[in-house]
Amino acid sequence: MSNNANTLFIYTDPDRCMSCHSCEIACATAHSDFDLQSAVILKEKVYPSRNTVIKVDNFTTVVQCVSCDAPCIESCPIDVIDRHYDFGGIVKIDEEECIGCKACAKACPYDSIKMVEAILSPEEIIKAKTKKKKKKKLKALKCDLCFDDIGEDGEYNSACVAACPTQAIILTSDNALRSKAIQMSKYL
Numbered sequence: 659m660s661n662n663a664n665t666l667f668i669y670t671d672p673d674r675c676m677s678c679h680s681c682e683i684a685c686a687t688a689h690s691d692f693d694l695q696s697a698v699i700l701k702e703k704v705y706p707s708r709n710t711v712i713k714v715d716n717f718t719t720v721v722q723c724v725s726c727d728a729p730c731i732e733s734c735p736i737d738v739i740d741r742h743y744d745f746g747g748i749v750k751i752d753e754e755e756c757i758g759c760k761a762c763a764k765a766c767p768y769d770s771i772k773m774v775e776a777i778l779s780p781e782e783i784i785k786a787k788t789k790k791k792k793k794k795k796l797k798a799l800k801c802d803l804c805f806d807d808i809g810e811d812g813e814y815n816s817a818c819v820a821a822c823p824t825q826a827i828i829l830t831s832d833n834a835l836r837s838k839a840i841q842m843s844k845y846l
Contacts, residue, residue, distance in 0.1 A: 668819065669830050677711055717842075730800075751771075751800055756798050
């Protein structure tokens with residue numbers, strides 16, 4: 659049996675998606691210390707969305723992790739990617755420990771892992787400025803179903819699902835929908 663059987667993932671119905679990018683904004687702010695308005699006013703850097711709205715011809719969908727057999731787990735040289743069976747079987751990257759080697763992004767068959775410049779703490783900024791050769795630190799990001807926002811009732815509060823005005827985005831473990839999402843990703 660596949661490791662991904664009955665694991666949760668986000669599915670986007672391409673017939674309902676209107677390419678409004680609300681899911682991207684919701685994702686970025688859900689994983690930030692600031693709401694969107696505060697970040698703009700304070701000129702604070704926020705991480706990009708962990709999902710990406712893609713439109714090809716008349717076909718629109720959202721690309722994000724489909725909780726596959728996870729070659730990203732095996733590719734990580736420092737074992738900071740794991741499947742959390744007690745949280746719906748999601749695959750999660752320990753972003754604090756990620757060294758930015760890009761192995762997981764290269765291993766992902768669905769282009770669901772993004773390598774982004776790490777937002778450094780004030781201490782790390784000072785340390786980086788004292789070094790002669792400045793090298794940008796990268797880290798891997800992928801959909802984590804808003805892992806840190808699981809309600810007291812055990813319900814997931816995935817920001818993209820809540821933000822979608824047409825309810826095109828759902829949280830599911832339906833393997834038929836997973837197969838459909840995987841098939842759609844091959845055309846993008």
